[in-house]
Amino acid sequence: MFEFSNSEKKQKFEQLFGITVLIVSIAALYAFGVLGVGRGTGTRLSDFRWFYTAGQLLLNGQNPYDLEIFSSAFQELTGKASNLALAYPPQFTPLCMLFALFDYGSARMVITLLNILAVSCLAFLTMRLVTDAESPRPASFKPVTRWLIPALILGNPFTTHLVWLGQVTLIAGALMVGGWYFARRNKPVLAGLLLGCASFKPQLFILPALWLLLDGQWEILAVTAITALILASYSLLILGPISAIQDWLNIVSIYQSAPANTLGSQEVTGLPSALASVGLNMPDAFVLMLGAVALTFLFWLGQSRFCSDDILGILISIQIGLVYAHNAEIVLLAPVISSLWLHIAHRKKLLAIAIITMPLMFFPQRFIRPLNMPILNHWRAFLILFAFISLVFLSWQQKNSLDRKIISSK
Numbered sequence: 001m002f003e004f005s006n007s008e009k010k011q012k013f014e015q016l017f018g019i020t021v022l023i024v025s026i027a028a029l030y031a032f033g034v035l036g037v038g039r040g041t042g043t044r045l046s047d048f049r050w051f052y053t054a055g056q057l058l059l060n061g062q063n064p065y066d067l068e069i070f071s072s073a074f075q076e077l078t079g080k081a082s083n084l085a086l087a088y089p090p091q092f093t094p095l096c097m098l099f100a101l102f103d104y105g106s107a108r109m110v111i112t113l114l115n116i117l118a119v120s121c122l123a124f125l126t127m128r129l130v131t132d133a134e135s136p137r138p139a140s141f142k143p144v145t146r147w148l149i150p151a152l153i154l155g156n157p158f159t160t161h162l163v164w165l166g167q168v169t170l171i172a173g174a175l176m177v178g179g180w181y182f183a184r185r186n187k188p189v190l191a192g193l194l195l196g197c198a199s200f201k202p203q204l205f206i207l208p209a210l211w212l213l214l215d216g217q218w219e220i221l222a223v224t225a226i227t228a229l230i231l232a233s234y235s236l237l238i239l240g241p242i243s244a245i246q247d248w249l250n251i252v253s254i255y256q257s258a259p260a261n262t263l264g265s266q267e268v269t270g271l272p273s274a275l276a277s278v279g280l281n282m283p284d285a286f287v288l289m290l291g292a293v294a295l296t297f298l299f300w301l302g303q304s305r306f307c308s309d310d311i312l313g314i315l316i317s318i319q320i321g322l323v324y325a326h327n328a329e330i331v332l333l334a335p336v337i338s339s340l341w342l343h344i345a346h347r348k349k350l351l352a353i354a355i356i357t358m359p360l361m362f363f364p365q366r367f368i369r370p371l372n373m374p375i376l377n378h379w380r381a382f383l384i385l386f387a388f389i390s391l392v393f394l395s396w397q398q399k400n401s402l403d404r405k406i407i408s409s410k
Helices: 006-035 048-059 067-078 090-100 104-131 145-154 157-165 169-183 188-198 202-214 218-239 241-257 271-276 285-301 308-322 327-344 348-362 374-409
Strands: none
Touching (some): 048 067, 048 090, 048 104, 048 218, 090 104, 090 218, 090 241, 104 169, 104 327, 145 327, 169 188, 169 202, 169 327, 188 202, 188 218, 202 218, 218 241, 271 308, 271 374, 285 308, 308 327, 308 374, 327 348, 327 374, 348 374
């Protein structure tokens, strides 16, 4: 009678475990992100209302960055006034116009389907960053990798929350990771197209684009710029290029001054927000971004000391952990998951630490808020900082180990 070896049994178990977790994650995405189990029905696709309103205005040749015009159209759609207009740059407006081509009920279905497609692509690409790593490691060949990594992206609470709100963060994240993936695999046109489309989320786009600039990836950047310009062209033409940019920046300023969007808010993650919550004065977003740019430049200068697979994870960690991000945008740390998995999947002690800390990242904030201790509302910021420091250290350690092996083999 045929019997499996211990190695084959282990692989079968890993595969079965991974498939089970993935099925549970897909069920969680559908239950909490689409059906809204445990959520108030009034919040379903609430953020999408701004995108649909902006699309209607644009189709009518009106300015979605004009607060008075926007508020009037928003009230007509929702019955409520808005103290904010569209806070996304002109290259985002074609997507808004696409939504507005449908009636509101159908458009709500469209954004949900787009988000499910986007997070599926993000999950697949995150997995491919491991299985198709630039420097493959044991994790690249583990059967569980193909199932567990997508499961972590699809079913986590941040993903389901974004789908429920009708946000577009998942779309930007999938485009960004896809653009980087193909940029590192010598497909400059495809990379540039994806990155150009992702540019509607500037805070996610800046540091990876800066790295490509420092690397002299001119073809990718040229395609990126052309793509972004084409996407922005309609708004720039009907509003005027200077007026469109000025009006958008004005709305961004209003957006950032809202209590829920300021550093220290329990809705904003990252170390600066955590420190601001206890009364420390933090630099404004522009200064923090300059610091991130400087740190990116330092990493670029020392890139030979780090694994190339870890660069995107490091850059995203800098943005989310050391500059600014909303809590739900933590899902964009997907490249950090792939990088850390490459380092720890075959190291039991490190894997145990990850298993302990991962649930802490997903722990519901609503159980912490009643304690009325502001710093506790930002516990995730310290977990992100820990992940960032761990990734930098492990990447440096792995690269040193590989370099020593190369030297010793000569």
